[in-house]
Every structure is written in structure tokens, then in C-alpha cells.
Amino acid sequence: METMFAQPIIPADDSSVTDDVDAFVKQICEVIVGKNHAVKLAVACLLARGHLLIEDIPGVGKTTLSQALARSLALAFQRIQFTSDLLPADILGNSIFDRDEQRFVFHRGPLFSQVVLIDEVNRATPKTQSALLEAMEEHHISIDGVTYELPEPFFVVATQNPQTAVGTFPLPESQLDRFLMRIELGVPERASERAMLLGMDRREMLKELKPVISPRTLIEIQDNVRKVHASAALLDYLQDLLDASRQRHNPGLSPRAGLALLHASQAWALMNGRDMVLPEDIQAIGITVMGHRLGHDIEQPGQSGRTLADNLLHSVPVP
Amino acid sequence: MSNSRNSRRTQQWRDTTIPRRPLLWLAAALLFTLPALLGTLASWVPFLFLFALVLKFWMEPRGYRLRSTSLKLILMALTLGAIFLSYNTLKGIEPAVSLLTVLVSLKILEAHTAREFQVMVTMAWVLCLCGFLLSQDLAIAFCLFVAFALLIAALVQFHRGSSPGAFWLPLATTLKLVAQAAPVVVLLFLLFPRINTGFQFRIGDLHAAMTGFSDRLSPGGIEMLANSSDIAFRAEFPDRRTRPAGPMYWRGLVMWHCEGLEWRAPYAPASISDSSRQYPASDKAIRQRITIAPHGARWMFALDRPFGIPSGAMLARGNYLYSVQPIRKSRRYEVLSSTDPIGKELGARERREALQLPASISPAVRELAGSLAARNSGPRATVASALQFFRTQGFRYSLSPGEYNKNDLDEFLFRRRTGFCEHYAASFATLMRLAGIPARVVVGYLGGEYNDLGGFFLVRQADTHAWCEVWIPENGWTRIDPTTAVAPDRASLDLSSFLAGRIASGEMATGRTAFVTQLARLPLVNQIRLIWEALNYQWDTRVLAFDADVQDVLLTSLGLTNSGPFPLVMQVLIVVSALLIIYAGWMQLQTRPRADRIQALYERYCQKLARIGVQRDPWEGPSDFAKRAAQSLPNASECVRQITETYIALRYAPGPTAISLDKFAKEIDAVTAHR
Numbered sequence: 001m002e003t004m005f006a007q008p009i010i011p012a013d014d015s016s017v018t019d020d021v022d023a024f025v026k027q028i029c030e031v032i033v034g035k036n037h038a039v040k041l042a043v044a045c046l047l048a049r050g051h052l053l054i055e056d057i058p059g060v061g062k063t064t065l066s067q068a069l070a071r072s073l074a075l076a077f078q079r080i081q082f083t084s085d086l087l088p089a090d091i092l093g094n095s096i097f098d099r100d101e102q103r104f105v106f107h108r109g110p111l112f113s114q115v116v117l118i119d120e121v122n123r124a125t126p127k128t129q130s131a132l133l134e135a136m137e138e139h140h141i142s143i144d145g146v147t148y149e150l151p152e153p154f155f156v157v158a159t160q161n162p163q164t165a166v167g168t169f170p171l172p173e174s175q176l177d178r179f180l181m182r183i184e185l186g187v188p189e190r191a192s193e194r195a196m197l198l199g200m201d202r203r204e205m206l207k208e209l210k211p212v213i214s215p216r217t218l219i220e221i222q223d224n225v226r227k228v229h230a231s232a233a234l235l236d237y238l239q240d241l242l243d244a245s246r247q248r249h250n251p252g253l254s255p256r257a258g259l260a261l262l263h264a265s266q267a268w269a270l271m272n273g274r275d276m277v278l279p280e281d282i283q284a285i286g287i288t289v290m291g292h293r294l295g296h297d298i299e300q301p302g303q304s305g306r307t308l309a310d311n312l313l314h315s316v317p318v319p
Numbered sequence: 320m321s322n323s324r325n326s327r328r329t330q331q332w333r334d335t336t337i338p339r340r341p342l343l344w345l346a347a348a349l350l351f352t353l354p355a356l357l358g359t360l361a362s363w364v365p366f367l368f369l370f371a372l373v374l375k376f377w378m379e380p381r382g383y384r385l386r387s388t389s390l391k392l393i394l395m396a397l398t399l400g401a402i403f404l405s406y407n408t409l410k411g412i413e414p415a416v417s418l419l420t421v422l423v424s425l426k427i428l429e430a431h432t433a434r435e436f437q438v439m440v441t442m443a444w445v446l447c448l449c450g451f452l453l454s455q456d457l458a459i460a461f462c463l464f465v466a467f468a469l470l471i472a473a474l475v476q477f478h479r480g481s482s483p484g485a486f487w488l489p490l491a492t493t494l495k496l497v498a499q500a501a502p503v504v505v506l507l508f509l510l511f512p513r514i515n516t517g518f519q520f521r522i523g524d525l526h527a528a529m530t531g532f533s534d535r536l537s538p539g540g541i542e543m544l545a546n547s548s549d550i551a552f553r554a555e556f557p558d559r560r561t562r563p564a565g566p567m568y569w570r571g572l573v574m575w576h577c578e579g580l581e582w583r584a585p586y587a588p589a590s591i592s593d594s595s596r597q598y599p600a601s602d603k604a605i606r607q608r609i610t611i612a613p614h615g616a617r618w619m620f621a622l623d624r625p626f627g628i629p630s631g632a633m634l635a636r637g638n639y640l641y642s643v644q645p646i647r648k649s650r651r652y653e654v655l656s657s658t659d660p661i662g663k664e665l666g667a668r669e670r671r672e673a674l675q676l677p678a679s680i681s682p683a684v685r686e687l688a689g690s691l692a693a694r695n696s697g698p699r700a701t702v703a704s705a706l707q708f709f710r711t712q713g714f715r716y717s718l719s720p721g722e723y724n725k726n727d728l729d730e731f732l733f734r735r736r737t738g739f740c741e742h743y744a745a746s747f748a749t750l751m752r753l754a755g756i757p758a759r760v761v762v763g764y765l766g767g768e769y770n771d772l773g774g775f776f777l778v779r780q781a782d783t784h785a786w787c788e789v790w791i792p793e794n795g796w797t798r799i800d801p802t803t804a805v806a807p808d809r810a811s812l813d814l815s816s817f818l819a820g821r822i823a824s825g826e827m828a829t830g831r832t833a834f835v836t837q838l839a840r841l842p843l844v845n846q847i848r849l850i851w852e853a854l855n856y857q858w859d860t861r862v863l864a865f866d867a868d869v870q871d872v873l874l875t876s877l878g879l880t881n882s883g884p885f886p887l888v889m890q891v892l893i894v895v896s897a898l899l900i901i902y903a904g905w906m907q908l909q910t911r912p913r914a915d916r917i918q919a920l921y922e923r924y925c926q927k928l929a930r931i932g933v934q935r936d937p938w939e940g941p942s943d944f945a946k947r948a949a950q951s952l953p954n955a956s957e958c959v960r961q962i963t964e965t966y967i968a969l970r971y972a973p974g975p976t977a978i979s980l981d982k983f984a985k986e987i988d989a990v991t992a993h994r
Contacts, residue, residue: 317937
């Protein structure tokens with residue numbers, strides 16, 4: 001959402017924060033041409049400490065986007081390609097017997113990283129998918145009775161093909177709920193596509209990307225996001241949305257979804273230079289936050305979650 | 320088994336304690352009820368009360384309290400016996416109030432549960448009520464009001480529990496409660512029917528021998544009053560310009576019966592018939608509004624010679640006001656007076672009475688009276704020479720002339736020659752009668768202190784004065800004040816300042832300490848005293864004097880006809896409930912959440928824009944709507960931007976904003992102007 005006002009209504013405390021974020025968004029947009037809104041949403045998800053699910057057909061730049069995010073942040077980056085024969089130990093790590101020391105030593109898997117790109121998350125079996133659960137929610141991993149903390153910040157970007165594609169295991173609801181947002185990139189516009197065709201090779205561009213935000217700054221910004229003010233009136237609106245979803249759909253939005261809406265809209269407000277959340281912020285992130293959570297309505301099986309979320313946003317009045 | 324039984328026993332016997340702070344508030348409240356009761360209680364009861372309070376504060380932290388039933392019974396019997404011994408009866412208000420206070424004292428020692436705390440507060444409220452029953456004085460009322468407020472504070476603090484809070488928090492809550500109750504109190508005060516049931520507490524009788532003079536002027540009687548600062552009455556002159564120029568002689572009663580140095584008023588004076596009354600020229604009439612303090616007798620006061628008679632009074636022979644009922648409560652009346660001598664003709668019976676003399680008059684006095692009369696021809700000359708006699712023969716004015724008996728006329732006139740107004744008035748009138756001039760003694764008040772703030776004269780018992788009236792054929796009854804012959808200042812000053820002057824010049828020694836006199840002369844103290852007296856006057860005349868009659872006048876002026884108590888009660892109930900409903904509605908409106916008002920204003924703005932042509936979708940956020948409205952209404956874009964900015968700041972911004980709702984409302988009101 002672009003605000004109509006030249007000046008932010010109430011300037012955020014620290015304008016350098018928005019400058020950093022702007023530079024960050026700008027750099028990624030140079031790589032992913034013509035997808036400004038999707039990029040901003042992805043950044044908002046990151047700032048809200050959420051995990052991101054990118055769903056689209058192959059070849060629209062899902063992997064490129066997640067790589068661009070990781071490289072611009074100077075964070076440790078790991079990529080895991082999910083396949084149907086992938087086992088939990090492959091991503092979490094293994095205890096291997098060390099002959100010299102006469103004991104088992106834990107070898108950390110690829111999940112021990114800061115930005116983890118999980119390609120084609122719905123290709124793996126549910127067993128492996130659920131191994132992600134603890135890591136995503138709790139930011140730690142328990143193996144053989146030992147708990148290993150994951151590094152901070154920890155950010156999972158998962159991509160998946162539309163579930164109509166052959167050979168996929170749809171993500172269970174519990175796991176979908178753990179993704180703050182699900183975004184779609186879609187086919188670029190004609191002009192954007194032309195720019196891409198004419199421009200540099202994307203892989204070269206990714207290599208040349210310089211970190212824009214230090215990990216410490218990122219954590220600071222993430223802390224600031226939680227401080228963005230949500231007034232009583234705004235919370236009323238948020239709860240109206242939750243109530244409406246529970247009345248119309250089965251199941252409706254969970255309390256975790258409510259928190260997700262709040263945090264994502266806080267991040268969105270901060271990115272727009274405000275220190276308070278407006279109903280427009282919720283509406284801006286609403287479809288991406290609610291869409292994947294409403295896609296499993298047992299009473300309306302044919303409806304896509306995005307449509308249901310859109311209907312909600314266009315029917316619940318702003319109090 | 321026995322273990323569990325033990326624990327249950329301890330459970331049962333485990334005491335609760337009353338927290339210290341509510342107890343403090345309660346103790347303070349109880350202390351404030353004490354002044355109202357002090358005059359009524361048996362002398363030992365206040366000490367028991369205070370002792371119980373102090374003891375409670377010692378006992379409570381240690382967990383001690385009055386537990387044994389037999390001890391309680393013994394204490395009860397002891398105190399009952401003590402009250403009986405103090406009054407010789409248990410019937411009547413005084414023993415009852417004492418008993419109640421004693422019971423409260425014992426309850427203080429016993430109480431330890433929440434319920435008993437409530438009981439104590441209720442009993443303290445009953446004590447407040449008793450206090451009001453006994454006295455409605457402003458100072459007492461103030462004390463009881465403080466006690467009342469402190470009791471609410473005690474309850475607030477008690478129900479606050481152990482939650483921390485500043486010391487003044489319960490007070491703030493109390494003040495809020497009191498302020499909220501105030502309109503209802505005022506309404507009830509004005510409208511609650513004062514039904515006269517004929518039932519009356521005879522509390523006036525308790526203070527037997529009430530203040531003021533009696534119908535007997537005996538040597539030394541006024542001397543006792545001279546040191547009393549009690550209020551006799553307060554007088555206003557509604558027509559300020561007719562305030563008399565000379566000294567103000569307030570007529571109380573007229574004494575006809577002479578016994579030498581002692582004079583008496585008739586027990587049941589005859590009234591002057593309407594036909595024989597004299598009405599002076601109306602421009603010489605002085606209107607006074609007098610608020611009389613209860614004195615238990617029946618005379619009422621008025622300047623010089625009253626002729627307009629207030630209701631419930633008659634004009635007694637001797638031209639003084641005489642109430643039909645004894646004056647047991649404060650009373651207010653208007654009366655007209657003239658300062659001119661009065662009387663056309665002296666009837667034979669009156670002349671006989673005005674010349675009556677006791678047989679015990681000594682030859683020496685008769686000789687003196689004869690010499691005063693013989694030297695001169697007319698009564699005027701006789702009066703003048705009698706005054707001359709007082710002036711030149713070394714008479715002295717003194718408040719402590721020593722004791723005289725009623726037959727000590729010789730002693731006063733020839734030997735001691737020291738006395739007070741009553742001695743001079745009595746002896747002068749007796750001399751006049753001996754000289755054949757009809758004479759009588761008038762007792763009343765002289766002067767009074769003017770209160771600038773209240774615009775009234777305050778006359779105290781200390782201003783009591785006695786003077787004479789003699790019959791001069793061409794004039795009628797003429798006032799002669801022999802005291803002025805001896806102490807010329809006396810008439811122009813009130814007694815206390817006159818005496819203070821005497822003390823200052825060393826002419827008089829008195830028991831009054833110089834310190835108090837000096838203190839009273841400080842301007843600040845004097846000013847405070849005047850303010851207090853003015854307040855008291857307002858309290859007496861506006862609050863206490865608001866009785867059934869005044870209420871009747873008020874109700875009639877409001878259009879409520881008084882047709883008996885029951886319809887009145889109904890009418891009042893209807894009016895009060897209607898007012899309460901209005902008040903409740905208003906409060907509801909006032910306390911409506913700020914957020915609702917912001918929302919209502921914003922909706923008004925949206926309706927206005929809808930009328931112009933831009934309809935807001937219910938799900939549209941303010942910023943989106945503003946964008947859309949600005950596009951379709953370019954002229955109003957600035958105004959829309961401003962309103963939206965204010966609205967967002969009011970509704971979504973963190974923390975309190977300085978933006979006032981009125982400003983927001985004005986911005987919205989201006990919307991149509993832009994179109």
C-alpha cells in the first residue's frame with residue numbers, strides 16, 4: 001500500500017530504519033523485476049520474524065527471490081532440495097560414531113543455518129515435512145534427547161509447486177499455519193519480462209549482491225516491528241476479521257493466525273514509515289497471511305484460500 | 320484423628336485482623352463525632368471512648384481482643400450501672416446517647432472481622448445522626464460532615480483490601496462520591512416533605528436555665544451574662560438607610576414590679592389591645608429582620624418600641640414582644656419599630672402599677688427622693704437632678720461591685736456607690752417612683768457588633784443591658800438610661816469593647832486574661848471571627864430556618880400546591896425520579912467512551928461525503944477512502960487529507976494525543992463549505 005500522503009502521518013522514531021529497509025527492498029527488486037509488491041511482502045514477512053512460503057509454477061523466480069533475500073542480509077544461507085526420498089536426518093543432522101573419541105558425535109544438518117531455502121517443500125514425505133515443525137516454531141531441534149538451539153535470526157523460505165502438480169504431498173494444515181505468509185509471484189508483465197530478458201544473467205547478479213542490512217540491524221528492526229502501535233480500534237477490526245472467519249468457515253482462523261495478522265501488519269506499517277497500524281495495513285497483508293490458512297474449508301472445498309480471504313476483507317466493515 | 324480435629328479448632332479460632340489503614344480512618348471519623356456529643360455525654364464516657372480507641376491500636380497488632388463472653392457481660396453491666404449512677408435513670412436522650420457511645424467503645428475492643436468493621440461504621444453513622452439530633456450548630460455540622468466523609472473513606476480503604484495505593488486515594492474517591500451525591504442532597508433538602516407530626520424531641524429542656532436573662536432583675540444577674548459570648552440574636556436592617564443613628568436599645572421585656580434593688584416582670588403579661596396601639600408615621604418606622612437564638616423563655620427582641628407584630632407573638636403591656644410559644648429553636652421574624660417615645664395617656668391601672676413601691680424602703684431613700692422632687696417642679700427637672708445625683712456623688716461603674724441583696728438600696732445609694740447597669744436602672748426607677756413619677760425598668764440589649772461581610776448586627780449575651788422609662792405627661796414613656804450618667808461611653812460601645820477599654824486604661828481588673836483580649840484584637844483573628852460569624856448566620860438563616868413554612872412558600876412558588884403530606888410525597892417522588900433519570904442520562908452521555916465519540920464524528924463525515932457523492936465502503940480503511948475521495952473531489956482534497964490525518968491520529972496513534980475532539984468536530988462541520 002502506498003500512502004497518499006507525501007509525508008508519513010506520524011514519522012517513525014528512526015527514519016534510518018526505513019532507509020535500510022528501502023535499500024534492501026530496492027536491491028531485491030533489481031533482481032526480481034516487476035514484482036515489487038511480492039518482494040515487499042516477502043521482506044515484511046522476514047521483518048515480522050515469520051517464515052515464508054512461495055507457491056508458484058516452476059521458473060518464475062522463487063529460488064532467485066529467496067537467494068536474493070539471504071545474500072542481501074549477510075546471513076548464513078543453506079538450500080535444501082526436498083525430494084520424496086528425503087529423510088528427517090538429512091535435514092536435521094546425524095549422530096555418527098567417532099572412533100577416536102569412542103562416542104557418538106552430532107553432525108549438524110543443513111537446517112542449522114540462518115536463512116534456509118527449502119525448495120519444493122511439498123515433494124518430501126509428510127514425515128520429513130513434520131521434522132521442520134519444531135525448528136520453525138521453537139527455533140531449536142531435539143535429537144536423541146539433546147536440544148540444539150538454531151542461530152538467530154532464523155528464517156525459512158519454502159517454495160512449492162501448486163498442489164495440482166503431479167507427485168506432491170500437500171503440506172498438512174498444522175505446518176501451513178506455521179508459515180506467516182504464502183505469496184505467489186506469478187508470471188511477470190510483458191515489459192518486466194523484456195527487461196529481464198535484456199538484463200544480466202540472474203545468477204551473476206545474485207553473486208554480485210552486497211549485504212545491505214547487518215544481522216544486528218535486522219534484529220533491531222524486528223524488535224521495532226513489535227513496538228509498532230496497534231490501537232484498540234485496530235484490534236477490534238482484527239478480531240472482527242477472526243470472528244467472521246470462524247463464523248463463515250470451518251475451520252476459521254486460529255489465534256496464531258490472529259498473531260500472524262498483527263505482526264505482519266506491524267511490519268507493513270513500519271515499512272511504510274508509520275509507528276501505528278492502520279486497517280489498510282491488515283488489508284495489504286491480509287490475503288497472503290490468511291489465504292493458506294483458509295484453503296482447507298471442508299464446507300467449501302472448491303474455493304481457493306485467496307478468494308475466501310479476499311471476500312473476508314471486502315465484507316468485514318472497518319469499525 | 321485428633322490432629323485433624325486440632326487443626327480444625329485452630330482454623331476456627333484463627334482470628335482475622337482489621338487492617339491498620341481502614342482502622343485509622345474509622346478512628347479519625349469517631350474522633351470527629353465526639354465534639355457533637357461532648358455536651359450530652361456523662362463526663363467519664365468520652366474518656367472511656369478515647370481509651371478504647373487507643374487500646375485498640377495497641378491490641379490489634381498483638382492479636383489481643385475482647386473474647387470472653389463473661390468479661391463482655393461484666394463490662395456491659397458495669398458501664399450500664401455507671402450510666403445509671405451518672406443520670407439516676409436510663410430513660411431519656413442523654414443516657415441513651417451515653418449508652419450508645421459506651422456500646423461503640425466496647426464494640427471497638429471486640430471487633431475483628433469484616434462484618435464487625437461494617438457494624439462499627441454503621442454505628443459511627445448512628446453517632447453522627449445523634450450528633451445532629453443534639454445540635455445543628457455550624458461547627459458541629461462541619462465536624463459531623465468530616466466524620467461522615469471519613470467513614471466513607473474508611474469503607475473505601477477497607478474494600479480496597481491490601482492493594483497498595485496512595486494515602487489520598489480513598490479520600491479522592493470519597494470526595495468524588497460526595498460530589499456526586501451533592502445534587503441529590505440539595506434536592507432532598509429542598510423538596511423532602513417536612514411533615515409536622517407534633518412529635519418533638521424536648522432537647523431544649525435538657526439545657527435547662529438556658530442562656531439569657533430572666534424575668535427577674537436581681538443584683539448580680541446581668542454580671543453573670545457579661546462574660547458570656549453566646550449569641551442572643553442577630554439583626555438585619557433590610558432598608559439600610561433607616562438604620563437608627565443613635566445607640567441601639569433592643570427591648571426585651573419590661574418590669575413593673577419593684578422590690579427596691581430587685582425588679583420583676585409579670586409572669587403572664589397582658590397584651591395591648593389593637594385599638595390602644597399607636598402607629599407612628601411610617602417614614603419613621605425601622606424595619607428589622609431578627610434571628611433569635613433559642614433561649615427557652617418567651618420574650619422576643621426588637622429595637623426601642625416595636626409596633627408591627629410578627630406572627631406567633633403579641634405586644635405585651637410595656638410595648639414589648641411576647642411569643643405565644645417558648646422559643647426553643649432558632650426563629651426568624653420581621654418587626655417594625657420606632658425610636659420615638661410612645662404613649663398618649665396613662666390609664667389609672669397602669670399609673671398605679673407604675674408607682675407601686677415596696678414597704679421596705681428606708682427613710683433615708685425616701686428623703687433623697689423627696690429632695691430630688693422638691694427642689695424641682697416638673698418631672699423633667701426631677702429626672703435631670705436624679706441623673707445629676709448619680710453623676711456627681713462619686714458613683715462608679717463596675718462589673719464586680721460586690722454582693723447586694725434586694726433590699727440593699729441604701730447600701731448602694733449611700734455607701735458603696737459602685738454598680739452595674741442593673742443597679743443604676745433599678746435604683747433610678749425606684750427613686751422616680753418615690754418622687755411620684757411613673758417609672759419602669761426595661762431589660763434588653765444595647766448595641767451589637769456589625770458584621771460587614773454578612774451585613775448584620777450580632778448581639779451577644781454580654782450586651783445585656785437594663786435601662787428605665789419614665790412617664791412624662793407631654794411625651795409619654797421616655798427612655799432614660801442612668802448608666803450613661805455614670806459611664807457615658809457605655810451607650811456608644813458594646814459592652815465587651817467598653818470593658819476592654821476599661822481594662823486597658825487600668826480602671827478595671829478582671830478575670831479575663833489579657834492574652835485572650837490581645838489575641839481577639841489582632842486584625843486577622845478578628846477578620847476570621849467575622850467570617851465565621853457571617854457563615855454561621857447564613858447557616859442559621861438559610862439552612863436551619865428552612866422549615867415547613869419556608870418550604871411551603873418555595874413549593875407554592877414552584878407551582879406545587881401543598882395538599883397534605885401524601886400528595887406532596889408523591890409529587891416530590893415524581894420530580895426527584897424524573898431529575899434522577901435526566902441526571903443518569905446526562906452522566907451516561909458524558910462518560911460515553913471517547914472512542915465512540917471519535918467514531919460518531921467520523922461517521923458524520925462519511926455521511927457528508929456520501930451526500931456529495933463519495934460513498935465509503937464499510938470495509939474501507941480511512942486512508943484508502945481518503946485517497947479515493949481526494950481523487951473524485953479534488954477541491955476538497957486538502958480538507959479530506961486534514962480530517963483523515965486527525966482521525967487516524969485520534970483513533971490509531973499510540974498514546975494520548977493533544978488533539979481535541981472539538982477541533983475535529985469543527986473540521987468535520989466545515990466539510991460542506993468546501994463543496
